[in-house]
Amino acid sequence: MNGKGNELFPVFFRLDKLRIVVIGGGAVGTEKVGAILKSSPAAAIHVVAPEISAEIIAWSKQYPAVKVFHKAYDPHDLTGADLVIAATCIHVLNMQVQIDAKQKNILINVADTPELCDFYLSSVVQKGDLKIAISTNGKSPTFAKRMREVLEEALPDSIDAILQQLNQIRNKLKGDFEYKVQKMNEITKAMKDEKPE
Numbered sequence: 569m570n571g572k573g574n575e576l577f578p579v580f581f582r583l584d585k586l587r588i589v590v591i592g593g594g595a596v597g598t599e600k601v602g603a604i605l606k607s608s609p610a611a612a613i614h615v616v617a618p619e620i621s622a623e624i625i626a627w628s629k630q631y632p633a634v635k636v637f638h639k640a641y642d643p644h645d646l647t648g649a650d651l652v653i654a655a656t657c658i659h660v661l662n663m664q665v666q667i668d669a670k671q672k673n674i675l676i677n678v679a680d681t682p683e684l685c686d687f688y689l690s691s692v693v694q695k696g697d698l699k700i701a702i703s704t705n706g707k708s709p710t711f712a713k714r715m716r717e718v719l720e721e722a723l724p725d726s727i728d729a730i731l732q733q734l735n736q737i738r739n740k741l742k743g744d745f746e747y748k749v750q751k752m753n754e755i756t757k758a759m760k761d762e763k764p765e
């Protein structure tokens with residue numbers, strides 16, 4: 569393996585509780601906002617740019633927490649933000665947004681400069697409540713996209729039914745933590761042992 573491999577730590581944000589500010593509303597801004605809304609339709613997203621795509625405008629009408637601001641960036645746009653995505657076509661402007669965000673201790677993704685990112689977006693596989701995030705450590709986003717397609721195809725939609733059943737069992741289990749761990753491990757053992765045909 570090349571170097572130390574992928575050292576990113578994946579987490580899953582509750583975006584209904586956080587505000588995201590996206591600077592830039594062109595092709596990449598649209599791709600990022602679309603990816604966020606696909607996973608988290610209740611995400612509070614402010615998009616700031618002189619030109620904002622028709623798709624983002626449509627989303628701002630469809631999703632109550634998406635707001636658009638037709639204006640050039642200024643640092644006040646970051647007020648109240650928990651996460652920022654800098655996705656303008658102007659490299660020095662993206663760098664300035666990164667400096668401003670760091671000064672305010674806000675986590676930032678700079679679309680054209682992975683080195684300046686505090687976090688990357690991932691490819692996302694979803695089957696009901698099951699969600700799998702894929703990262704290539706920035707090495708090949710296209711590989712991440714293809715891996716998503718492979719997993720979307722390989723995992724049956726019915727996998728969510730298993731998850732729902734396990735949740736029902738989990739909620740009914742009486743006993744201490746150790747007992748629950750042991751019981752849930754027993755019930756799910758076949759998932760690990762069964763080899764696909």
Ligand SMILES: C[C@@]1(CC(=O)O)c2cc3[nH]c(cc4nc(cc5[nH]c(cc(n2)[C@H]1CCC(=O)O)[C@@](C)(CC(=O)O)[C@@H]5CCC(=O)O)C(CC(=O)O)=C4CCC(=O)O)c(CCC(=O)O)c3CC(=O)O
Nearest residue numbers: 603682688689690691703704705706708709710712713716
């Ligand atoms: C580092 C990262 C930071 C971040 O943006 O978060 C980043 C950076 C960059 N992407 C670039 C290009 C492309 N990005 C995509 C697509 C996606 N990019 C996404 C994430 C990430 N992209 C993060 C790392 C993720 C990882 O670990 O792999 C995905 C997974 C999630 C999402 O964006 O929602 C989404 C797929 C979603 C899906 O379909 O499942 C495509 C393919 C396409 O659009 O079809 C291309 C063109 C082909 C190619 O380059 O491969 C460029 C060069 C720009 C230029 O050349 O000008 C940079 C900058 C650089 O690398 O310098």
Ligand SMILES: NC(=O)C1=CN([C@@H]2O[C@H](COP(=O)(O)OP(=O)(O)OC[C@H]3O[C@@H](n4cnc5c(N)ncnc54)[C@H](O)[C@@H]3O)[C@@H](O)[C@H]2O)C=CC1
Nearest residue numbers: 592593594595596597617618619640641655656657679680
């Ligand atoms: N991370 C990723 O997945 C990818 C990143 N990129 C990078 O993303 C960058 C953006 O590319 P595109 O979206 O295709 O450009 P674009 O030209 O489609 O959109 C640029 C956006 O920036 C806005 N903008 C310009 N001046 C501004 C200002 N002063 N304040 C606020 N917004 C301003 C414009 O109004 C427009 O909405 C490029 O540098 C490209 O290298 C490209 C592909 C994928």
